[in-house]
Amino acid sequence: MKYLYSILAFFTLLSCSKEVDDAFYKAYVPAKVDINGGSWKTFIVASPTDVAISFPKLVTDAAYLKEIDSLKTIVIPGLTAAQKKAIDYWGAGAVLRWNEIGRELAARYNVPPASNAAGVYPVPNAADPLADPKFPFANPPYTARALAYLSIAQYDALVAAWKYKYQYNRKAPSEVDAAIKPLLPSTGIPAYPSEEAVVAQASYVILLAMFPGEGPFLKEKLAEAKNSVIWAAKNVGSDVDAGASLGAGVAAKVMARAKTDGMSTANNQAIVPDLIARSTSLGFVNPWKSQESPVRPPMLPNYGAVSTINFDRKTLESIRPVIPYLENTAEFKKDLAELNDIQKNQTREQAAIANYWADGPGSYTPPGHWHRYACDAGVAAKFSELRMARMLAYVGSALMDAGIACWETKYYYYSPRPQQFGLKTSVGLPNFPSYTSGHSTFSYAAATVLSSFFPENSAKYYGYAQEASDSRVYGLIHFRVDCQMGGQHGRVIGDFAVKRANADGAQ
Amino acid sequence: MPHDGIYMNKKLACGALIYGNSSWTNYWENQLFRENQNIGRLTTESMTAMLAYGITKKINVIAVVPYVRTNASQGNLLGQKGFQDASIWLKAKAYSTHGLSLHGVIGFSTPISNYVPDFMPMSIGLGAKSLITRGIITYDLPKHLYVNGSIAYQMRSKVKADRDAYLSGDKMYQTSQVAVPDAFDAALRIGYLKKDNQLELFVETFSCTKGDDIRRNDMPFMTNDMTMTTVGVYGKYQPKHLGVNAKVSYVVDGQNVGQSLGLSLGLLYIINL
Numbered sequence: 001m002k003y004l005y006s007i008l009a010f011f012t013l014l015s016c017s018k019e020v021d022d023a024f025y026k027a028y029v030p031a032k033v034d035i036n037g038g039s040w041k042t043f044i045v046a047s048p049t050d051v052a053i054s055f056p057k058l059v060t061d062a063a064y065l066k067e068i069d070s071l072k073t074i075v076i077p078g079l080t081a082a083q084k085k086a087i088d089y090w091g092a093g094a095v096l097r098w099n100e101i102g103r104e105l106a107a108r109y110n111v112p113p114a115s116n117a118a119g120v121y122p123v124p125n126a127a128d129p130l131a132d133p134k135f136p137f138a139n140p141p142y143t144a145r146a147l148a149y150l151s152i153a154q155y156d157a158l159v160a161a162w163k164y165k166y167q168y169n170r171k172a173p174s175e176v177d178a179a180i181k182p183l184l185p186s187t188g189i190p191a192y193p194s195e196e197a198v199v200a201q202a203s204y205v206i207l208l209a210m211f212p213g214e215g216p217f218l219k220e221k222l223a224e225a226k227n228s229v230i231w232a233a234k235n236v237g238s239d240v241d242a243g244a245s246l247g248a249g250v251a252a253k254v255m256a257r258a259k260t261d262g263m264s265t266a267n268n269q270a271i272v273p274d275l276i277a278r279s280t281s282l283g284f285v286n287p288w289k290s291q292e293s294p295v296r297p298p299m300l301p302n303y304g305a306v307s308t309i310n311f312d313r314k315t316l317e318s319i320r321p322v323i324p325y326l327e328n329t330a331e332f333k334k335d336l337a338e339l340n341d342i343q344k345n346q347t348r349e350q351a352a353i354a355n356y357w358a359d360g361p362g363s364y365t366p367p368g369h370w371h372r373y374a375c376d377a378g379v380a381a382k383f384s385e386l387r388m389a390r391m392l393a394y395v396g397s398a399l400m401d402a403g404i405a406c407w408e409t410k411y412y413y414y415s416p417r418p419q420q421f422g423l424k425t426s427v428g429l430p431n432f433p434s435y436t437s438g439h440s441t442f443s444y445a446a447a448t449v450l451s452s453f454f455p456e457n458s459a460k461y462y463g464y465a466q467e468a469s470d471s472r473v474y475g476l477i478h479f480r481v482d483c484q485m486g487g488q489h490g491r492v493i494g495d496f497a498v499k500r501a502n503a504d505g506a507q
Numbered sequence: 508m509p510h511d512g513i514y515m516n517k518k519l520a521c522g523a524l525i526y527g528n529s530s531w532t533n534y535w536e537n538q539l540f541r542e543n544q545n546i547g548r549l550t551t552e553s554m555t556a557m558l559a560y561g562i563t564k565k566i567n568v569i570a571v572v573p574y575v576r577t578n579a580s581q582g583n584l585l586g587q588k589g590f591q592d593a594s595i596w597l598k599a600k601a602y603s604t605h606g607l608s609l610h611g612v613i614g615f616s617t618p619i620s621n622y623v624p625d626f627m628p629m630s631i632g633l634g635a636k637s638l639i640t641r642g643i644i645t646y647d648l649p650k651h652l653y654v655n656g657s658i659a660y661q662m663r664s665k666v667k668a669d670r671d672a673y674l675s676g677d678k679m680y681q682t683s684q685v686a687v688p689d690a691f692d693a694a695l696r697i698g699y700l701k702k703d704n705q706l707e708l709f710v711e712t713f714s715c716t717k718g719d720d721i722r723r724n725d726m727p728f729m730t731n732d733m734t735m736t737t738v739g740v741y742g743k744y745q746p747k748h749l750g751v752n753a754k755v756s757y758v759v760d761g762q763n764v765g766q767s768l769g770l771s772l773g774l775l776y777i778i779n780l
């Protein structure tokens with residue numbers, strides 16, 4: 001019997017240790033409040049006052065005092081455990097949490113459609129998003145764009161919020177009534193409109209447009225996010241309502257841009273014969289061919305036509321990487337030999353790097369990976385919601401531009417994958433042309449922006465970018481030249497975001 | 508592993524070298540039974556070294572070391588190979604009367620090479636350490652026939668994946684730690700055993716205690732709730748020191764697993780120490 005007990009105790013011990021150490025964030029007081037944040041240059045709304053909100057009630061007004069009273073007599077005494085949990089969760093940061101939600105949705109929707117019985121790959125249908133295949137297929141360009149608009153909407157809406165906050169200067173409930181003890185740190189930032197509500201509503205609008213099948217899920221998150229600041233006695237209801245209205249108004253303007261940016265024709269397969277003809281005329285003996293069975297149409301062949309954020313079309317064409325080595329050159333043979341050698345002698349470390357950065361189906365893609373690093377850096381620097389959104393808007397727009405410019409390059413050359421020369425892969429083969437490497441372009445663009453925001457960590461970010469770039473050689477799906485040229489391209493793309501950031505008045 | 512009621516006598520050891528070949532063309536993506544033209548037939552071959560030793564005639568210790576390699580007949584996924592999970596088992600006859608006997612088995616298994624666990628279905632294993640406890644009941648029937656029932660609980664550890672984030676169900680985990688779900692297995696066998704020669708029919712079920720399902724058209728992952736029912740036949744012929752064994756098994760139903768056909772052939776050698 002004694003033995004039985006020891007065995008049971010041992011089992012219990014092991015079962016308890018089964019919790020995984022997931023990322024943990026908690027609320028902090030922002031390092032800077034940025035009183036002049038309302039004058040920073042926005043991305044899409046022309047001016048921070050483009051979306052109007054009503055003049056707040058004074059803190060001496062009876063209606064306002066009733067809201068304060070409700071915090072004291074109803075909200076605080078009635079707090080449930082679930083509400084406290086929600087306060088802790090959302091208190092870590094509205095921009096941070098909505099970015100995480102965006103990434104989680106991207107991961108959930110990042111699976112290529114299955115072929116049907118006729119050997120055809122049905123195209124995801126935005127009007128029927130939950131049918132098989134689900135809409136969207138949140139591949140790297142799709143995710144880069146979705147997260148970019150998310151961050152831009154958050155940033156533009158927060159600039160507007162800051163404008164109104166310091167214009168109206170309505171204090172937080174705990175500053176109005178000392179009897180109120182908020183459950184989140186006091187920031188000293190005026191409470192009207194609520195920055196958390198601004199972010200929640202703007203994020204909801206963007207994410208619902210990007211993931212139209214997720215209405216019920218997003219609605220629940222929205223309600224909880226908005227309520228959490230009231231439960232925490234950080235805001236009264238009218239702070240939240242004004243924030244929600246401002247967030248919705250700004251996000252609608254951002255979505256107006258998104259709807260006309262060319263994404264709707266990004267998967268235009270009719271242009272493919274012309275692309276192949278150009279590739280041949282440029283000297284490619286074996287233009288790219290899908291290696292999947294049944295043959296899958298190339299992913300987003302016209303995504304390169306989507307409007308970039310930080311530079312124009314002419315610039316995009318002028319910075320396009322030059323033609324890569326053609327098949328019969330010594331340089332090409334050298335790159336191919338490197339891959340054949342790795343296939344034979346791949347080290348465990350090379351496999352680990354390839355897997356770490358693979359960010360393939362079921363993941364939040366490389367753009368998501370870099371958004372996560374950016375969020376972590378913003379948290380470490382104790383960025384306010386405004387500063388966090390600003391940094392993510394530049395990282396995000398650079399990633400979106402990187403996706404567009406890289407896809408334009410890929411389909412300009414339509415170059416073959418190593419698998420067309422007999423190689424296998426230890427990470428899975430993406431279904432689009434090889435040159436240049438998306439991972440390299442995304443990663444160097446993001447590293448360039450992050451290095452500008454966090455110069456002390458520059459070496460770390462460029463180190464990550466180089467590793468992400470190498471990972472595609474180690475995984476055997478890119479030639480070395482794809483990665484080198486993609487990385488250089490990414491730096492140039494990132495520089496445009498940095499230049500813009502340096503001129504937005506926030507420095 | 509050990510699920511029989513057969514023991515090596517005291518100071519007797521049996522070494523075995525077993526070749527295994529398990530393959531599938533169809534698999535259950537969640538509950539959807541499908542093929543995948545970008546995998547074709549996925550074959551897992553193994554070479555396993557095994558040693559059983561009689562501490563007493565009622566207590567045996569068994570050690571197992573497998574080398575595994577995988578290959579897909581179509582598509583471009585790179586096959587994986589390496590030493591997989593070594594295990595050590597202690598088996599004891601706890602009670603025996605009138606042809607009925609009860610046995611307990613406890614085993615521990617751990618990866619002995621740093622293989623990639625999160626490149627399924629090409630990975631050679633799940634990467635988890637396991638602690639397995641099994642109860643066995645056997646009953647001798649007339650004419651050298653027997654029935655054998657067994658049930659086991661497999662406690663499985665967390666695993667460090669190469670990636671630093673993954674989905675399990677609808678939740679994104681931002682960590683490289685992956686909790687591989689625990690599992691149950693149970694089996695019923697009926698067979699003929701005379702001296703060291705044996706022929707047996709069996710049905711086995713395996714199921715995880717929890718876990719998520721493979722998403723539509725996605726790859727499997729270590730968190731999946733795998734279940735399967737396997738039927739098979741096993742035979743052993745051991746006229747003297749040298750013997751052979753063979754097994755054929757087939758998965759008749761499952762979820763988040765391949766419909767494997769397994770074949771194995773082993774060479775056995777008994778040593779008197």
